[in-house]
Amino acid sequence: MIEFVLLVNKQGQTRLAQYTNFKSINERTSLEGEVVRKCLGRNEDQCSFLEYMNYKLIYRRYASLFFIVGVDNQENELAILEFIHCLVETFDKYFENVCELDVMFNLEKAHFIVEEMMTNGCIVETNKQNILDPIQKMDQIVT
């Protein structure tokens, strides 16, 4: 079960946050603060898994962006790691060379993508074309 997906930049600012279970503002900020602090302090020589409270954190760094996924202890860590990569590839495909600003200025689109891939803590779709289809269709309506 995926509990949350976070996208954080090197300065520790949250750029995207999606939670499976609702959390109050206080819970969120303190959780994000701690999680970010823990993940950002790590280097290349360390593994991508961390334990924090009841969560297992799985993170992956792409240039200046950290993708952090919190799961319960049932998940396959390596699969989640792969999922993160899949997510990034999808972002990349949609935004064409995704960067921090893309996500910032199109936050709702980023949320759509995450939502297509993961709902209620379960992985839904991992095929990039299938993920992007509905979003691109919507874009066509708008333009």
Place this chain on the structure above:
Amino acid sequence: MVRDCKTAEEERKVVTTECAAIRTALKEQNQYRAKNVAKLIYIHMLGYPTQFGQMECVTLITSSKYPEKRIGYLALMILLDENQEVLPLTEHTLKKDLDDKNQFVQALALTTIANIGSVDICRDLSSEVEKLLITAPSYIRKKAALAAVRIISKCPELIDNYIEKMDTLLSNEQQQRNHAVLITSLCLIIEIVRAKTDDQPTQTQDLNNEDDKKKYVTKRKYVLHFRKYIPILLKLLRGLIMSPYALEHDVGGVSDPFLQVKILRLLRVLGKGSTKASEAMNDVLVQVATNTDSPKNAGNAVLYECVKIIMDIESEKGLRVLGINQLSKFLGSRDHNLRYVALQMLAKVAHKDFHDVNRHQKTIIECLKDADLSIRKRALDLIIVLVNQDNCKSLVGELMTYLQSSSNEDSFKEQLTTKMCTLIETYAPDKEWKIDTLLKLIITSGQYVREEIATVFIGLITQSKELQSRITKKLFHTLKKISSNQSVILKQGVLLQVGVWCIGEYADLALDGSEPDEEPISQEQIVDLLFELMSNIPRESINGKHSTTSSDDSDSSNSKWSTSHDISRAFLLMALVKLCSHISDSNSVERIKTFLDQNRNVMELEFQQRCCEYYVLLNDLEEEKRRKILDRMPPIEIQHIVNSLANSGNNSNQPSSSVKSPKSPTTTLPIQKPKTSLEQLISIDEEDQPVITAPSGNNSMSILESFFDSDVTDVLPSNPISLPVNNKSSGNTFGEMSLLDGLLSPALGPVVMPVSTPPVSFSAPNQNGPRKVPLLNKNGITIRMDCKVLDAVNNPQLLNAIIYFSNSNSYEISNIDFMMSVPKNYINLQMFKSSDSKVPANSDGKVTQKLKLTNLQHGVKPISFKFKFQYKDESSQQIVVEEGKIVL
């Protein structure tokens, strides 16, 4: 859309302005509503309240324009949780959208249900979801499956409706084409089989049991139901492994690892506990394990999941070996992530496949040197599981080398030290090794060693005659090295206590210097060392005021340190006294005596009393009795200490007070033999005051030894000082005291006598009924304080007390004035007037005075106070003043 701000302050300002703008904009109903709500999502992410936008979300989802609807739903899912009041308002729209012709609108409604559906929504819309689950296009079906997951977790009674749908899916190959539908459906099945058992945690115990049983039965039913689909699942899995390259789902050369992992996961749940089901999976699992290439993470994820299932179900021996070998491959990999999961997995299976895991011991130990703390922790966990009696020496040796060489952070070292203590305790093959290793551990990382270890260690030493000399020498040299460095000494409390104790006990053995190549230790050196240590330990707090040397510690650790300083000083003093009987150098003996004399009026009650007693012991007691008293300790039984250590060993953060529960005080007395009638008589007492254990005369133990011994066992941090005055909460304390005095006086009377104001100490507060604390008993005047905690649950800090004044003289006393002073920093005192200013002759508790004490640091520090009692003696017309100090 929204901009960067340099500082948090700036950001707050901008967000506030923007929020205000959005608020106005929302009221105006213009065409930018979607944009505004999107901004709200961003503001929400930054961590600002956005409740005012919730109604707007509800409006937006009713919009006929898809993009607006889309944003509306998204905001709904992010900004709302299922408890919000607006949620029921959306139900109508959700229902409408589920029936919409546009599949994307339908999908949106389904996703919303899956993410935030409340119990009501789930129940009401379940039938729509069921319909969509089977007939709709795959895009809708995958969403419907996840909505179903939500529905059954919210309303377990609806599970049966979905089972049949899953049957259709699993038995129809046409339905299995789409991977996304498969993966979500598998989610649903896993959810069904897992059928939540923790839905009603508030139920009472009995109901719970029955409930659980019922749930277990239904759960079994579902597992059995889906077991018949194992062949289909296996076929699917085999299809994935064998399938030619399929661009659509390829990830790093592996065909849809996510789906593979999901299938394996479901198989794991189904196969657990069934030999038959497990057997059926055997071949395919071998295929998965051998056919999956693992140059990339995707393949490893599948392999890892495969190992997981192998270990979890009832696999054959060969398969398990295959699994463990796979893990060892991970372990040898350069990928940190693989090493991590391998260690984690191995720790889980180590108890079952001990020998197979143990073969990889070397690699595991290597992981202890990893650069990554996560991995080191996992490796440590695993090694702990692997230790047994046979490999204890080598493994603990490895850990020790590691501990000595590493520059790890403190928390990890502490963890490691605690675990090593437990290991040494549990698996040490022989005593000599045990003592040596413990000593090494204490020296290496003494600051992390729990105080109980000192007790265990001392107990061991007393039992091992042959080692006493060598160990004492070693301790002497170690202490000598650190004796001038105050900061080290203060950290190394346990080392200090152990070392000083051994020097006190076995100095004569160490002086013998049996090994020729060693530098002999002189008597002066020993005495010098002890005095140097003594001068380097800060004098202790009175009334909770701490000495300045430790003031840089935080408050909580302060009290712990001060406690251990007190104990250390007591250890030192005792060692000095004991030395007197071991050494012949008269200068040194004189020096010790002078020291005692000088400290007979120091401000620390505990220390003062010890000095007084020891002084009398050394100066006034007959030679033979003194010799008996200062004789060597008999071997100490430590089994019970070990047990209590093992019990509390799992939680290193627990205060050590848990080691000694007040309810079983007799077990913490290390001296068990010989049991005299006196001991048996008093062992039912609530408190293990040391005086009790001192039998008179007929064996080598003495009051002082047992007294001293109490320091070894007494680990109560809040009140480490047990004074030889027995106070039972029975009221006739003084009767008991005199009884004990009478019993003990032939041998030891003078030792107890010189205490001017009897200090009082309680180690086990009695919660029931008032506790009777004697404050004074002198010249026929008795003052007693009855204290009671009125509300132990809600307000345990508040202590109500009544002071009773009694006068057994034949004359009355007048102008009585009872005054109290408390440490202001944590105790509040409220005192009322006494009921009378005179206490009549031969009266017992007729005059009273009430007071209230609030201990702001309840549970951390005991209540303590000083009192002064002033009265006029009517027979001699003199003003008499009495003083005392009490620690509750």
